[in-house]
Amino acid sequence: MSSVTIRGVRKKYGAMDVLHGIDLEIRDREFVVLVGPSGCGKSTLLRMIAGLESISAGDILIGDRVVNDVPAKARDIAMVFQNYALYPHMSVYENMSFSLRLKRMTKDVIDRKVREAAEILNLSKFLDRSPRQLSGGQRQRVAMGRALVRDAQVFLFDEPLSNLDAKLRVVMRTEIKALHQRLQTTSVYVTHDQIEAMTMADRIVVMNAGRIEQIGTPLELYDTPANLFVADFIGSPSMNFLRGTLDNGGLRLADGTLLPLEKVGRGTLGQKVVFGIRPEHLVLSEDSRNLAAEVEVVEPTGANIQVYAKVAGSPLCAVFTERHDFRPGQRIMLSWDYERSHLFDDATGQRL
Amino acid sequence: MTSKTTRSILYWAILSPLMVVILFPFGVMFVTAVRPRAELFTYPPTWGFSEFRWENFSEMWVKTNFGGALLNSLYVSISATVVALVLSIPAAYAMSRYRFAGKGAYRTFLLMTQMMSPIVLVLGLFRLMMALGLVNDLNSLVLTYAAFNMAFTIWMLQSYFNSIPRDLEEAAWMDGASHLTSLVRIFLPLAVPAMVVTAIFTFINSWNEFVLALTMMRSSEDFTLPVQIYAQVAGRYQVEWHHVMAATVLATVPVAIVFSWLQRYLIRGMALGAVK
Ligand SMILES: Nc1ncnc2c1ncn2[C@@H]1O[C@H](COP(=O)(O)OP(=O)(O)OP(=O)(O)O)[C@@H](O)[C@H]1O
Ligand SMILES: [Mg+2]
Numbered sequence: 001m002s003s004v005t006i007r008g009v010r011k012k013y014g015a016m017d018v019l020h021g022i023d024l025e026i027r028d029r030e031f032v033v034l035v036g037p038s039g040c041g042k043s044t045l046l047r048m049i050a051g052l053e054s055i056s057a058g059d060i061l062i063g064d065r066v067v068n069d070v071p072a073k074a075r076d077i078a079m080v081f082q083n084y085a086l087y088p089h090m091s092v093y094e095n096m097s098f099s100l101r102l103k104r105m106t107k108d109v110i111d112r113k114v115r116e117a118a119e120i121l122n123l124s125k126f127l128d129r130s131p132r133q134l135s136g137g138q139r140q141r142v143a144m145g146r147a148l149v150r151d152a153q154v155f156l157f158d159e160p161l162s163n164l165d166a167k168l169r170v171v172m173r174t175e176i177k178a179l180h181q182r183l184q185t186t187s188v189y190v191t192h193d194q195i196e197a198m199t200m201a202d203r204i205v206v207m208n209a210g211r212i213e214q215i216g217t218p219l220e221l222y223d224t225p226a227n228l229f230v231a232d233f234i235g236s237p238s239m240n241f242l243r244g245t246l247d248n249g250g251l252r253l254a255d256g257t258l259l260p261l262e263k264v265g266r267g268t269l270g271q272k273v274v275f276g277i278r279p280e281h282l283v284l285s286e287d288s289r290n291l292a293a294e295v296e297v298v299e300p301t302g303a304n305i306q307v308y309a310k311v312a313g314s315p316l317c318a319v320f321t322e323r324h325d326f327r328p329g330q331r332i333m334l335s336w337d338y339e340r341s342h343l344f345d346d347a348t349g350q351r352l
Numbered sequence: 353m354t355s356k357t358t359r360s361i362l363y364w365a366i367l368s369p370l371m372v373v374i375l376f377p378f379g380v381m382f383v384t385a386v387r388p389r390a391e392l393f394t395y396p397p398t399w400g401f402s403e404f405r406w407e408n409f410s411e412m413w414v415k416t417n418f419g420g421a422l423l424n425s426l427y428v429s430i431s432a433t434v435v436a437l438v439l440s441i442p443a444a445y446a447m448s449r450y451r452f453a454g455k456g457a458y459r460t461f462l463l464m465t466q467m468m469s470p471i472v473l474v475l476g477l478f479r480l481m482m483a484l485g486l487v488n489d490l491n492s493l494v495l496t497y498a499a500f501n502m503a504f505t506i507w508m509l510q511s512y513f514n515s516i517p518r519d520l521e522e523a524a525w526m527d528g529a530s531h532l533t534s535l536v537r538i539f540l541p542l543a544v545p546a547m548v549v550t551a552i553f554t555f556i557n558s559w560n561e562f563v564l565a566l567t568m569m570r571s572s573e574d575f576t577l578p579v580q581i582y583a584q585v586a587g588r589y590q591v592e593w594h595h596v597m598a599a600t601v602l603a604t605v606p607v608a609i610v611f612s613w614l615q616r617y618l619i620r621g622m623a624l625g626a627v628k
Contacts, residue, residue, distance in 0.1 A: 079522075098524070
């Protein structure tokens with residue numbers, strides 16, 4: 001087990017810049033999730049750590065060793081690929097033991113390690129099968145097993161669950177997390193699913209267009225997103241945003257409504273800002289000075305009710321755990337705890 | 353009648369003209385090969401014969417030096433196949449996996465070489481082999497056959513290699529394999545079906561090649577089968593057609609049987625290669 005340090009790492013494909021200087025410190029035993037929209041460079045960064053992609057500038061260190069010029073096979077890193085990359089001409093047992101056989105371990109040691117990993121992953125029954133005789137979830141486990149037997153310094157995962165159905169994804173998510181708690185191997189996990197990121201990570205790295213937007217624990221990102229991108233990306237349904245100008249006593253929305261804000265002090269008067277509030281932080285109120293909304297669509301999920309409404313011409317979503325009986329067209333008053341609201345500069349997108 | 357049988361009959365009816373065209377020469381070949389000499393030119397021609405003469409084959413074997421020509425053909429075809437594969441596999445791998453300047457031009461060049469018939473080049477090749485001192489040497493055929501087939505084998509192998517996911521090799525590297533190890537233990541086993549197809553193709557092309565063999569080989573003990581059979585017909589006062597046909601049967605049928613059997617193995621190999 002080992003830490004991973006990424007210093008000013010850049011990646012160019014020809015003239016195209018894909019990563020514009022990434023700095024990241026992954027601590028020993030930590031589970032770090034890289035999350036971001038498609039094409040933001042997550043896989044590229046992961047593959048650079050793995051040694052499958054050259055580094056255009058900057059340094060990558062595993063432990064104290066700069067590995068820029070160390071080939072993949074010598075980095076002692078295990079990786080789980082998105083489509084598993086199981087060797088189709090080998091049985092599950094052979095797939096899992098391949099790396100150990102390359103290291104010329106004795107048969108007994110190999111056998112013990114493979115059976116141990118198979119036990120952990122519930123694969124004991126399938127050791128003689130070939131990969132194409134397995135279900136998606138089982139293949140996924142074999143791919144994990146192949147990484148597991150190696151006792152590598154670092155585990156890398158590139159969207160390992162994206163080929164599974166929704167239910168299995170939740171199960172495997174928990175299994176991977178439990179596995180990490182048990183083995184404590186430093187892990188870097190790539191996903192574009194923010195729920196996966198929130199539930200699994202010790203720390204999340206939110207990436208966008210080749211840059212890091214914010215690094216923090218799941219709750220830090222949820223409570224204090226550093227900018228509009230993170231605020232929008234983390235949380236489901238997404239945070240509501242209302243654009244306006246800071247005025248005496250509150251926020252003046254586009255249609256002239258004044259939204260009372262307690263702490264206007266976070267910006268300067270006349271500044272264009274974006275006000276953010278999460279759907280689950282909105283509450284119903286009787287007070288007519290609050291935000292008036294017109295209900296458009298009601299979606300009960302069982303655990304809660306999601307209400308899509310219009311406020312001052314812009315869409316807004318609210319989630320209630322109590323069972324209210326909303327009707328389309330109905331006018332409701334909404335209020336919130338100001339501690340849980342967010343204010344961003346409209347021009348830069350940064351948190352105020 | 354079920355609709356399925358109707359459909360089958362219809363398909364066979366549509367295919368039958370083609371089958372006649374393909375099978376007719378084989379029919380003539382067989383019938384002539386097992387006829388007594390006296391019945392060769394019966395008129396009107398018939399499909400029957402008074403006696404099934406296996407002896408035609410043994411007589412032919414001795415008279416035409418069939419064994420020697422067979423060995424020559426085997427030597428040339430197998431060597432050409434091995435040389436072509438050994439050289440095409442790295443070329444196709446590089447084309448499939450690496451980026452290098454002039455890759456597109458190289459592919460087009462390969463394709464263009466395929467548009468030239470060997471007969472156009474035969475004079476130049478002959479002079480080249482003269483210069484190399486390889487005229488009348490079977491190895492000249494090995495070289496030219498391998499060279500002529502490589503454009504196709506490289507194309508064929510490259511498109512198959514492209515379908516083998518890169519992930520597999522990358523996974524092997526992560527598992528601690530060197531490039532060579534991942535090539536030998538992961539990549540090549542998965543490429544076997546493509547290698548079998550290209551080997552069959554090269555082998556058959558070399559086995560049947562006539563023009564170059566006729567040009568390069570001067571002495572009869574170096575003749576390959578097509579040339580040796582041709583020698584039984586060309587410039588003879590009297591052609592022993594039953595021997596010629598017996599020789600053609602022996603030159604084509606065993607190869608056809610072996611490859612139709614290999615083809616079955618091939619389809620299985622293709623299914624095995626399916627990854628995902
Ligand atoms: N070999 C390549 N040549 C040129 N551009 C590339 C290459 N590989 C990736 N890119 C570009 O680099 C950017 C980042 O790609 P990357 O695969 O890292 O995205 P990602 O964040 O993993 O996305 P996804 O969630 O879709 O997997 C993309 O814009 C992609 O087009
Ligand atoms: Mg990716």
